[in-house]
Amino acid sequence: xxxxxxxxxxxICKSGTSVKIECRSxxxxxxxxxxxxxxxxQSLMLMATSNEGSKATxxxxxxxxxxxxxxxxxxxxxxxVTSAHPEDSSFYICSAVPxxxxxxxxxxxxxxxxxxxxxx
Amino acid sequence: xxxxxxxxxxxxxxxxxxxxxxxxxxSVFSSLQWYRQEPGEGPVLLVTVVTGGEVKKLKRLTFQFxxxxxxxxxxxxxxxxxxxxxxxxxxxxxxxxxxxxxxGTRLSIRP
Numbered sequence: 001x002x003x004x005x006x007x008x009x010x011x012i013c014k015s016g017t018s019v020k021i022e023c024r025s026x027x028x029x030x031x032x033x034x035x036x037x038x039x040x041x042q043s044l045m046l047m048a049t050s051n052e053g054s055k056a057t058x059x060x061x062x063x064x065x066x067x068x069x070x071x072x073x074x075x076x077x078x079x080x081v082t083s084a085h086p087e088d089s090s091f092y093i094c095s096a097v098p099x100x101x102x103x104x105x106x107x108x109x110x111x112x113x114x115x116x117x118x119x120x
Numbered sequence: 121x122x123x124x125x126x127x128x129x130x131x132x133x134x135x136x137x138x139x140x141x142x143x144x145x146x147s148v149f150s151s152l153q154w155y156r157q158e159p160g161e162g163p164v165l166l167v168t169v170v171t172g173g174e175v176k177k178l179k180r181l182t183f184q185f186x187x188x189x190x191x192x193x194x195x196x197x198x199x200x201x202x203x204x205x206x207x208x209x210x211x212x213x214x215x216x217x218x219x220x221x222x223x224g225t226r227l228s229i230r231p
């Protein structure tokens with residue numbers, strides 16, 4: 001149980017285009033999902049907290065107009081990279097916290113397999 | 121600046137040796153989690169520790185949360201090639217479910 005999927009697993013796009021990445025919790029509902037970015041040889045950096053039915057909360061330094069997050073249902077959050085540029089090339093990973101409440105730091109996050117974005 | 125610093129950054133040892141990875145911060149966390157990540161995949165949770173001084177064992181892995189809940193360590197006994205991967209600590213807060221990842225330790229076990 002507690003499986004999170006991401007689609008697509010890999011995407012290559014041209015500079016200036018927009019790319020949408022989906023994150024789905026397959027066998028549980030999640031009010032809260034998270035989006036991370038990971039550059040080669042580095043750790044995961046939290047980009048934003050995705051809240052079902054409300055606006056996402058972005059971490060400092062993350063442009064909310066460039067990384068659009070929509071959490072329209074309890075099983076799906078999407079991240080759209082708008083006007084992508086080569087520096088946006090990265091491994092994007094989502095996670096989901098089971099449950100319908102806000103949760104705490106001891107809650108288990110279940111991670112998706114990641115999406116490799118390459119912007120040419 | 122990384123809120124959670126891990127050391128060492130890289131470690132390559134022979135199969136059968138023991139090793140310890142450290143995770144340090146100046147901040148207090150309500151919980152500390154350890155993950156292992158394979159290339160091209162998402163991280164997989166190994167353990168969560170929540171009480172200062174807590175020690176948890178998972179087969180050959182021993183995890184400890186510092187008394188002040190600012191640091192943690194992961195000790196692996198008799199390392200095996202299957203232990204190879206990126207080890208990440210992550211600190212959690214009581215007020216929200218978000219966690220902050222450490223800088224990571226890349227471990228390579230030579231047969």
